[in-house]
Amino acid sequence: MSENTKNGKKRWLFPLLIIIGGALILFIMTISRRKPPTAPPMFNKGVLAEVIAAEVQSTNAVVRGFGNVKAQYEISLSAQVPGQVEWVSPDFVTGGVFSKNEPMLRIEQDDYLLAVEQAEAAVAQAEYGLAVAKANAEIAREEWETMQASNNRLNRSEDISKPNALVLHEPQLKQAEAALASARATLSGAELRLDRTEITAPFNCRIKWENADPGQFIATGVGIAGLYSIEMVEIEVALPIDELAWLDIPGAKAVVRLTLKDETYAWHGRVDRTVGVIDPALRQAKVVVQVRNPFEKRKAHSPELSIGTFVEVEIIGIKIDDVITLPRQALRNKHKIWIASNDSTLEVREVLVKRLTTSDVLISDGIMPGEYVVVSNISGAAPGLKLQPVMKDVAQQNGCK
Numbered sequence: 001m002s003e004n005t006k007n008g009k010k011r012w013l014f015p016l017l018i019i020i021g022g023a024l025i026l027f028i029m030t031i032s033r034r035k036p037p038t039a040p041p042m043f044n045k046g047v048l049a050e051v052i053a054a055e056v057q058s059t060n061a062v063v064r065g066f067g068n069v070k071a072q073y074e075i076s077l078s079a080q081v082p083g084q085v086e087w088v089s090p091d092f093v094t095g096g097v098f099s100k101n102e103p104m105l106r107i108e109q110d111d112y113l114l115a116v117e118q119a120e121a122a123v124a125q126a127e128y129g130l131a132v133a134k135a136n137a138e139i140a141r142e143e144w145e146t147m148q149a150s151n152n153r154l155n156r157s158e159d160i161s162k163p164n165a166l167v168l169h170e171p172q173l174k175q176a177e178a179a180l181a182s183a184r185a186t187l188s189g190a191e192l193r194l195d196r197t198e199i200t201a202p203f204n205c206r207i208k209w210e211n212a213d214p215g216q217f218i219a220t221g222v223g224i225a226g227l228y229s230i231e232m233v234e235i236e237v238a239l240p241i242d243e244l245a246w247l248d249i250p251g252a253k254a255v256v257r258l259t260l261k262d263e264t265y266a267w268h269g270r271v272d273r274t275v276g277v278i279d280p281a282l283r284q285a286k287v288v289v290q291v292r293n294p295f296e297k298r299k300a301h302s303p304e305l306s307i308g309t310f311v312e313v314e315i316i317g318i319k320i321d322d323v324i325t326l327p328r329q330a331l332r333n334k335h336k337i338w339i340a341s342n343d344s345t346l347e348v349r350e351v352l353v354k355r356l357t358t359s360d361v362l363i364s365d366g367i368m369p370g371e372y373v374v375v376s377n378i379s380g381a382a383p384g385l386k387l388q389p390v391m392k393d394v395a396q397q398n399g400c401k
Contacts, residue, residue: 046386050376051340053391054324054367061246061317061355065237069309071228072290073203080196082219083107085212092210097230098201104225105212107197116194119187126180133176137169199224206230206295233294233305236275237313238284246317246355247287249274253316254289258309267291267305271315289313323354323362330375331361338374338381339367346374346385 087106091098098104144163208226218224235256252271257264269291278285294305305311330337331353339347351366367373372389 046344046388047378048376049338049340049346049374049378049387049389050392051372051374051389052326052330054326054369054371054373056322056324056369058319058321059323059325059362060319062357062360063239063243063246063315063317064358065239065313065315067235067237067289067311067313069233069235069294069305069307069311071230071307072232072234073205073227073229074208075202075227076223077104077199077202077225077227078221078223079107079199079218080220081107081112081193083111083197083217085214085216085218088212088214092207092212092225094207094209096207096210098205098207100203101200104199104201106199107218109194109197112190112194112197115190116187119183119190122183123180123187126176126183130173130176130180133169133173137173140169201227203227203229204231228307230295232290232292233307234272235269235289235291235311235313236286237289237315238279238282238286241278241283241285244274244285244287247271247315248318249287255314255316256289256291256305257312257314258303258305259312260303265303267294287315289315320354320362323364324367324369326361326363326373327375328357328359328361329377330373331356337363337367338378340372340374340387340389344387344389346378346381346383346387348383 084107085105086108089096089098089102089104092104141163205227208228210225212218212224248271250270250272254269254271256267256269258267259265269289272288272290275286275288291305297304326337332338332348335353336348336350339349341347349366351363353361354364355362374387374389375392378385
């Protein structure tokens with residue numbers, strides 16, 4: 001047999017062996033495989049429904065609103081006497097802070113010191129005039145008494161029991177007393193104007209703007225700085241009129257919150273008063289919340305409660321006893337809720353709503369403690385619908401106020 005013939009047989013023999021081997025392996029796998037286990041038939045367990053357990057408790061009404069931070073006091077500071085500024089405090093700049101009665105700037109005092117000296121001289125002169133008038137009056141009285149005694153010894157008929165006021169120099173004495181009082185008043189006015197050359201902070205404050213420099217002449221009544229108080233700020237919060245019934249005014253506690261980026265900062269305050277004016281368009285009332293020491297640094301990198309900041313305000317209202325608090329989405333059609341009954345079917349029940357907010361509903365009647373309230377939405381819900389209740393996350397449930 002030739003070499004070419006042998007090579008030809010090898011070429012068709014190898015593929016044949018591969019085909020036979022593959023068929024053999026497939027046959028072995030087919031006869032050795034196990035039958036898959038038969039699963040029991042699936043039955044419909046109901047629609048998934050997120051529920052929470054009803055719990056009777058006492059809670060405080062919480063009223064929420066928004067407002068802008070304003071200073072309790074804000075004034076335009078002006079000088080009470082005119083003059084040239086001779087000294088300005090280094091802190092007399094925009095943003096500078098002053099304590100009450102701390103000097104801020106001083107007006108040149110020379111003219112006012114001279115006025116005080118002149119007034120002091122006038123007082124001294126008036127005191128001398130009064131002393132002379134008193135001496136003259138005393139001499140006049142002594143002379144009158146001597147003359148009266150002489151008349152009595154000579155048995156003369158002209159007995160004058162009450163002398164004339166001019167004889168005793170009484171008008172002159174009153175004139176001298178009035179001149180002294182006038183001189184002293186002039187001195188007090190001069191000293192007051194001298195004191196007013198030093199302008200001090202009327203309260204603990206911060207400078208919003210300033211317009212006074214050394215050497216500048218300032219006139220009375222012209223604003224030289226804008227000041228606002230720093231001990232307390234106020235926030236006017238607009239609320240629906242019916243929300244006022246849930247608040248103790250004054251005195252209700254409040255929490256002011258400011259969110260910057262992903263962090264929220266809080267300050268505690270109290271409701272001081274109502275404004276007493278109703279917005280005719282929105283039918284809203286305004287309450288004033290006060291926060292003390294808003295500019296104190298409580299921790300590193302914490303912001304101030306700056307004037308003009310827009311904040312959220314949460315006011316703690318009166319206590320409400322024996323209610324069940326649920327998330328707002330649990331209320332259906334204003335006065336109904338869904339209950340997952342003992343046989344896991346849907347029950348639609350009418351309830352008595354005590355209070356309704358944007359996030360919560362407080363129910364005073366219609367639910368028994370321990371019943372499961374459906375809080376998730378179910379498409380096509382109807383009484384008797386088969387449910388598969390799933391408890392709502394505990395942390396989320398506790399987050400409902």
